Amino acid sequence: GGPSPIDMVRAVPRILRAPHLFLTEVTARHGRAAAIPLPRTPVLVLADPAGVRRVLVDNARGYGKATIQYNALATVTGPGLLAGDGARWRTHRRVVQPAFHHAGLRDVAGHAVHAGRGLAAAADALAPGEPLEVLEATSRAGLEVVGHTLAAADLSRDAPLLVEAVGRALELVVRRAASPVPGTWPTPSRARLAREVATVDDVCARVLADRAARPLEDPHDLVGLMLAAGMEDRQVRDELVTFVVAGHETVASSLTWTLDLLSRNPSALDRVHTEVAALEGDPGWDDLPRLPYLRAAVDEALRLYPPAWVITRQALADDVVAGVEVPAGTLVIVCTWALHRDPALWDEPAAFRPDRFLDAPRRDHYVPFGAGPRLCIGRDLALVEEVLVLAALLRTHTVRPAGPPRPVDALVTLRPRGGLPLHVERLPG
Numbered sequence: 001g002g003p004s005p006i007d008m009v010r011a012v013p014r015i016l017r018a019p020h021l022f023l024t025e026v027t028a029r030h031g032r033a034a035a036i037p038l039p040r041t042p043v044l045v046l047a048d049p050a051g052v053r054r055v056l057v058d059n060a061r062g063y064g065k066a067t068i069q070y071n072a073l074a075t076v077t078g079p080g081l082l083a084g085d086g087a088r089w090r091t092h093r094r095v096v097q098p099a100f101h102h103a104g105l106r107d108v109a110g111h112a113v114h115a116g117r118g119l120a121a122a123a124d125a126l127a128p129g130e131p132l133e134v135l136e137a138t139s140r141a142g143l144e145v146v147g148h149t150l151a152a153a154d155l156s157r158d159a160p161l162l163v164e165a166v167g168r169a170l171e172l173v174v175r176r177a178a179s180p181v182p183g184t185w186p187t188p189s190r191a192r193l194a195r196e197v198a199t200v201d202d203v204c205a206r207v208l209a210d211r212a213a214r215p216l217e218d219p220h221d222l223v224g225l226m227l228a229a230g231m232e233d234r235q236v237r238d239e240l241v242t243f244v245v246a247g248h249e250t251v252a253s254s255l256t257w258t259l260d261l262l263s264r265n266p267s268a269l270d271r272v273h274t275e276v277a278a279l280e281g282d283p284g285w286d287d288l289p290r291l292p293y294l295r296a297a298v299d300e301a302l303r304l305y306p307p308a309w310v311i312t313r314q315a316l317a318d319d320v321v322a323g324v325e326v327p328a329g330t331l332v333i334v335c336t337w338a339l340h341r342d343p344a345l346w347d348e349p350a351a352f353r354p355d356r357f358l359d360a361p362r363r364d365h366y367v368p369f370g371a372g373p374r375l376c377i378g379r380d381l382a383l384v385e386e387v388l389v390l391a392a393l394l395r396t397h398t399v400r401p402a403g404p405p406r407p408v409d410a411l412v413t414l415r416p417r418g419g420l421p422l423h424v425e426r427l428p429g
């Protein structure tokens with residue numbers, strides 16, 4: 001006989017409290033490719049490296065994005081790059097790709113260093129002994145970088161409004177997805193969501209009008225690229241919101257966990273300090289090859305706390321994944337969290353050991369940015385941004401825990417429950 005059926009009704013409270021742990025338990029008990037025969041939509045919980053490769057890479061065209069996760073996201077982003085698929089996705093990906101080439105990343109480097117110094121200044125401005133709220137501070141730092149990437153300097157005024165409205169809308173979407181009330185009912189939360197989406201639309205319309213009035217001078221400006229390609233306003237709006245959703249909270253989450261892990265691992269923190277102290281002057285683009293250990297620390301934090309803790313797909317046709325039959329229509333849930341902490345795949349999986357990424361090839365069971373044709377388009381940007389924000393901060397400052405480790409909330413990304421206070425102190429000398 002197959003795996004015993006999972007009592008989903010009894011599981012509901014655990015699913016809501018810690019869905020990442022529930023999925024890990026499912027794969028531990030029922031196998032790394034665990035079929036859950038739910039009546040309407042069959043589900044496959046997947047944490048098997050070969051299976052993940054099959055779904056995301058080798059048979060990527062056999063899977064689409066019409067899943068609960070992406071449908072919910074699409075109520076805010078529309079069918080943008082992250083939530084959409086098919087011909088429109090292919091065209092749009094080609095249009096925006098040049099913004100992520102190396103020349104564009106060079107600009108990101110400068111903004112990242114500036115944002116890192118901003119973090120240091122925020123810490124210095126606190127009363128002595130008062131911890132810095134790191135999730136909030138990295139969120140603000142990330143905003144600065146995302147604003148410049150999207151529409152050159154244009155978003156400095158509108159980006160905070162946009163990000164806040166998008167954030168509130170997403171929170172409502174997540175809460176509504178966890179509620180038993182059907183989403184189509186005329187509840188107060190449905191009306192609030194409509195209001196937040198209307199705010200997002202207003203801000204986007206303003207950004208587009210501003211941008212359309214200027215020529216395309218900067219070839220890395222995302223909005224400019226899309227307008228030049230003749231995309232309709234509605235489509236540009238969807239991609240703009242997509243980049244805010246995909247590029248803002250993910251980076252803030254990952255920066256936060258990296259700082260938390262470094263603060264709790266003094267020997268790793270020492271090695272980072274040694275590395276950044278050896279740079280001449282402020283860090284910059286050319287220093288990236290001189291920061292291999294810091295980069296490995298970011299990689300290792302992304303293993304332990306992958307912001308995208310699940311990646312979902314809908315099977316477009318029957319398939320076989322890791323030996324398990326997958327009927328068309330199946331919801332495949334790739335559980336990045338489980339894959340990244342599987343004791344059969346990783347040595348001491350719970351330990352923070354950046355060394356495991358030094359000079360090591362990236363492997364199938366490490367997918368913080370996904371894999372295959374839908375690989376995160378912002379991966380290199382995010383890594384450049386994070387390494388340079390951290391280098392700029394840790395050149396002058398060090399970090400120390402302000403309390404016991406925080407539990408993890410698995411929402412849109414992984415967040416420390418109640419935020420993350422951290423002592424950020426100026427280094428002597």
Ligand code: HEM
Pocket residue numbers: 081082093149242243246247248250251254306307308311312367368369370371373374375376377378379381382
């Ligand atoms: C896609 C993670 C930063 C834009 C993805 C996917 C993952 C991911 C896992 C694949 C989703 C799937 O296959 O269903 C992350 C993480 C980040 C990060 C962990 C930071 C640490 C960024 C940034 C941007 C961005 C900075 C943009 C500026 C996108 C877009 C997609 C995407 C547009 C959809 C790509 C496509 O399907 O063509 N990201 N991301 N991401 N990400 Fe990121």
